[in-house]
Amino acid sequence: MSEITPELVRHLAALARIEVSEAEVAQFASQLALIVESVATVKAAVSDEIFATSHPIPMANVFREDVVKPSLTQAQALSGAADSESGRFKVSAILDED
Amino acid sequence: MAKDQLMDYQKALDAYEVVIGLEVHVELNTNTKMFCGCANVFGDEPNTNVCPNCLGFPGAMPAVNGKAIENSIKIGLALDCQIAATGRFARKNYFYPDLAKNFQTSQYDEPIAFEGTIDIEVPSGKVFTVAIERAHMEEDAGKLTHVGGSTGRIQGAEFSLVDFNRAGVPLVEIVTKPIYGAGDEAPELAAAYVRSIREIVKNLGVSDARMERGNVRCDANVSIRPKGQEKLGTRTETKNVNSLRSIERAVKYEIQRQAHLLSQGTAIIQETRHWHEDRGATSSGRPKSDADDYRYFPEPDLVPIQPSKEWIEQLRATLPEKPAIRRKRLQELWVFSDLEFRDVVNSDLLDEIDDTVKAGAKPQAARKWWTGELARIANSEDKDIAELSITPTQVAQIAALVESGKLTDRLAREVLTCVLAGEGNPEEIVAKRGLEVVSDDGALLAAIDQVLSEQPDVLEKIREGKLQAAGAVIGAVMKAMAGSADAARVRELVIQRANEL
Known part of the structure; x- marks a missing residue:
């Protein structure tokens, strides 16, 4: 079980784009450790007969027909946008990424 | 922007061994998107083929397009891949405005197809067997237009506009294993490989395969290592190189750029690079860093894909x-x-x-x-x-x-x-x-007689058997007929008339 270090908390916060104070880092580190430890108990259930699973119901191959359904109108699509221009969502330019 | 120094290509190849790896994204031409019923169409008005799924609204539920699965399996089979008994979708988490969900639905450790090969012939006639690592399914992102600045590129942009019509379009990403030993033909091999992939998906009918529309896009990984060294060099990934010619040029450029750096004792930085067709150069994008921690996990809203043997064999039988x-x-x-x-x-x-x-x-x-x-x-x-x-x-x-x-x-x-x-x-x-050839000899003969009467000295020469002299007459006749005559027939008639007159 990997330890939840303050560095790891800062890394996760950066990935999630959440600003955290040093006090919060310490607080979250212990809380996250507890959560991870609790979740890890399911590992004990996995054996040769019981496989790790990501879905509770044994289902596979649920497919949709390739038939076009109505979409939203442009006005509907943009109705919740904070800002828009020429039928597009307007967002701040994000630099240093592609 | 500082100009990169490049080592002479031949010199670079004498000193270093080139290793390339290629990732090709193929947009499928299904009627609808990967996870919703919105139309998969290029060039429509922005944000008109979108729904709560494409826009990442809370509570929207994805539903897998069966045709896209079928087409992905076909691509896998055409590349001689194994088809996974169980394939699963996963969430690839990252924040970027081209994906409103804040994750891309992709495949991680259980791709639909893996372990294939493809034979690629380069212009010299040599054939390389390229090993395919995997082909997995995912969804395309929306299209960003960067506004402001002079270039339309992200550098210097003031804001960006997002069109989500492309978000959710089915993609198959085909990834090669590292390709060794192509030597000076590595750039040609990269281009020939993408050409073959394009040909395959086009002949399968699963993609429109138009590179200029981004239906087929290539990311080229290039690394070099001193000859004899076992450890692989640090690689760069040049993104979205969108024509066969650019792929060839971009790979060659990276070889020369990296060779110069290594020869100077400078380390190669592992990073994403961008290809600029106009300058014929790559430039540094973002370094591979923490941001590449995508925290994949199985997509809870989609059940696994378990294609039956019968289905796979049925599809195999349809391959061109x-x-x-x-x-x-x-x-x-x-x-x-x-x-x-x-x-x-x-x-x-x-x-x-x-x-x-x-x-x-x-x-x-x-x-x-x-x-x-x-x-x-x-x-x-x-x-x-x-x-x-x-x-x-x-x-x-x-x-x-x-x-x-x-x-x-x-x-x-x-x-x-x-x-x-x-x-x-x-x-x-x-x-x-009225462009048809005048095959009416009457019109031709009239023109020929006219020209011959204007050039009695030429007429005399032809009569004496100096047939090359006829050229001037033929030319004049063709001109008179505004080109709409068959030159061979004119020649026959000129000689015939010269002897009759």
Whole structure:
């Protein structure tokens, strides 16, 4: 079980784009450790007969027909946008990424 | 921007071994998107093919497009891959405005297809077997337009505009294993590989495969290591190189750039790079860093895909022949020399010529039109030949008109220009513009007599048997007929008349 270090908390916060104070880092580190430890108990259930699973119901191959359904109108699509221009969502330019 | 220093290509290859790896994204041409029923169409008004799924609204539930799964399996089979007994979707988490959900639905440790191979022939005729690591399914992202700044690129942009029509379009990403030993042919191999992938997906009918529309996109990983060194060098990944020519140039550029750095004792930075077609150079994008921690986890809203053996075999039975086999068959069928055939393949005209021949043209005529006049026009207009507005059927019609003697080569080129200008089909243009060859000897004879009477000295020479003198008369007659005469017939008649007069 990997330890939840303050560095790891800062890394996760950066990935999630959440600003955290040093006090919060310490607080979250212990809380996250507890959560991870609790979740890890399911590992004990996995054996040769019981496989790790990501879905509770044994289902596979649920497919949709390739038939076009109505979409939203442009006005509907943009109705919740904070800002828009020429039928597009307007967002701040994000630099240093592609 | 500082200009990179490059090592001479040959010198670089003498000192270093090149290793490349290619990731090709193929957009499928299904009617609908990967996880919702919105139309998968290029070029519609922005944000008109979107729904709560495409826009990442809370509570929206994805539903897998069965046709996209089928097409992905076909691609896997065409690449001689194994098809996974169980494939699963996963969430690839990252924040970027081109994906409103804040994650891309992709596949991680259970791709639909893996462990394939493909034989690639490079222009020299050498064949490389490229190992395919995996082919997995995912969804495309929306399209960003960067506004402000001078270049339309992200550098200097003031804000960005997002169109989500493309978000959710089904993609198959095909990833090769590292490719060793291509040496100085690594750039050509990279381009030939992408060409083959494009040919495969086009012949499968699963993608429109138009690179200029981004249906097929390539990321090229390049690393070099001193000859004899076992450890792989640090690689760079050049993103979205969107023409075959650019792929070749970008790989060559990276080899030369990295060789210069290593020769100076400078370490290569592992990073994403961007290819700039205008400058013929790559530039540094973002470094691979923490941001690449995508925290994949199984997509809880989608159940696994478990294609049955029967289904896979059914799909396998529908596969068209492999590119290498098709090429061999076509070369034999068309009776092209190795040189002629390679020229066709390298000019990327195999499909066009195949379609033209199927539309009734003789193979050599089809080849001549595409690799000659049409390639020349495309080149002079700085276009991809596929962008020219002429169909293989129209080319076949022009070839037929030449074959039947209704058009001379010169007139045929004129008709071709008219077709490209959108004036209609060849037959219509010939009729409308009166371009047909004058096969009425009466009109020709009148013109010949006129010219001969104006040039008595030439007439005398022809009578004396100096037939090369006829050239001047033929030229004058052709001019008088505005080119709409068959030069060979004019020559016959000139000589005949000279002796009769």
